[in-house]
Amino acid sequence: MTEKLRAWLAEDFGLQVGELEQVHEGADVAAEVWRAGSYAVKWSGGGSDAGPLSTAYLASRGVQGVPAPVPTLTGGLWSEREGRRLSVMPWITGERASDTGLTLDQWTSYGALLAAVHRAAPPAELQAALPPINPINARMPALTRSVRARLTTPADAVAEELAAVWEAHDDLIAAVLEQCADLSGRDLGGTAVLCHADPHLANVLIAPGQLHLIDWDDVVLAPVEQDLMFFLGGMGTIGPTTDAEEKAFFTGYGPVDLDPTRLRYYRSARAVEDFAGWSDYVLTDAPDRQERLNVVKFILGPNGLAVRALA
Template identity: 65%
Template sequence: MPDLRGWIRADFGLDVTELTQVHHGADAAAEVWRADQYAVKWSSGGTTASYEVTAYLAEVGVRGVPAPLRTQAGDLWSERAGKRLSLTPWIDGARAAATGLTQAQWTAYGVLLAEVHAQEVPARLQQLLPPLNSANARMPALTRQLDHRLTTQPPADAVEAELAKTWLAHRELITALAEPRTPPPGRPVICHADPHLGNVLVTPDQLHLIDWDDAVLAPIEQDLLFLLGGMGTLGPTTPADEAAFFTGYGPADLDATRLTYYRAARALEDAALWAEQALTGPDREASLGHFQAVLSPNGLAVLAVG
């Protein structure tokens, strides 16, 4: 275990007593702990833009976006053992992926995401924020590697055998997702790029959107795809849920071409990364189930190419 207490003391000037690792999400590049009243993240994933974005949104008064604490040197993170160490206030709330949202909470979530999208993008963030999250760039190569392994090599065990069977059954769909596409133009705004309910915490008076590692500068379709179907219980599950969200968000002039592009990019990312994790771990069987869900009749992949 890394010397988190020592690092936090040296970098942030805080002495913490309680230190408990938290296991949520699928980001193998990040480790998260609760340290007293702080959430501690030690990560090599995403980009440094995520800290700048959350600091900016909190600074301009967007409630529900936790701001990173500054180090004693005034930075938003520190470098430790080749990874970035950051602290945010601990939010003692329920994860919306587990509890769901009421109609009123769906509306409140629409208000929150609309407020994020409405913010003027300062010059420094225009320079820092990428147009696509960092995972997208490696998806075509990863998909080819997975395809070669799963279609030409004998499976090592039962999990890989089931993975290969599912891959072969949906190979045409996966290939369609991997076709080269050019991002369609649109007005870029600050996007979270992963705003499903697994990244929403619920407290009695506020919804909180966390884990901004994939933040990008992109059209609204990059975020709104998560609220328009194909995400299972991580998004709205009924027309009433969706309507409640857009009651809060307001009118959205969605472009079908942009929506198809961002859906396909996300579906390929989900399919490839879950397939990779089903091969390498951790949680291989659960990862296989997530992979199959992406490709299911109600999953995002079918919606993206349909």
């Protein structure tokens, strides 16, 4: 694969790269990411074209912390290879905020960064490319049914433990699914803005003097509650864990009136995505299945997002 990728990068971007190091981060099984010297290379079958379009627009508007994609030789923002989108970004050397946490000052800086994203009114052509909801949401009901069916005959001890977790939280799972389906059929109102849709700390890099928000594959045109739900609890260590951290974030973001119904929708949609998606992952033969099972337990636990969604 690396030789093929080198050829693509040379043909499409004019880049002659040496060593390619595959990077394994995040939950996106539809994307493969490599480091190629000073570049980050993504070959993705997920998300939408709106990701590179959005980052290019935000960077052109001077939004600090959003790196612009490297153009192709023909001036495009990505190329198409074997039915997937091949894109190149500058490689950002820094620590992942989910590993280190943020200081209070950094939380304030991050609030200001996300506010700048939300204030950057996208032009008509970008608005037309932005989906109104995360495309992942449409796959969740079928995935949930698939996970339930497989859990009836668990293949090993880890799957048996996952089946027990789902059984213990059956009422909670059903209630979140019902709420999500009900609210998704309503007009929830609100002013739609450019939203990252996945702005938790695993997608934040800490570089000297600047935070960077990365992985824009799920970008949408939606009310601010889509993004701000990540900073109101229920996210564990990938969101604020104290009142002081939450306050520091909103100090940077600025005053905002949040609609409780929209928050319930976006929280329930995310909770379904997380407990169904990570459960599906646990049912694979990946080496870190037990770790992901613990994530499912947290999502469905008393401090997790599923309970928050119903509050």
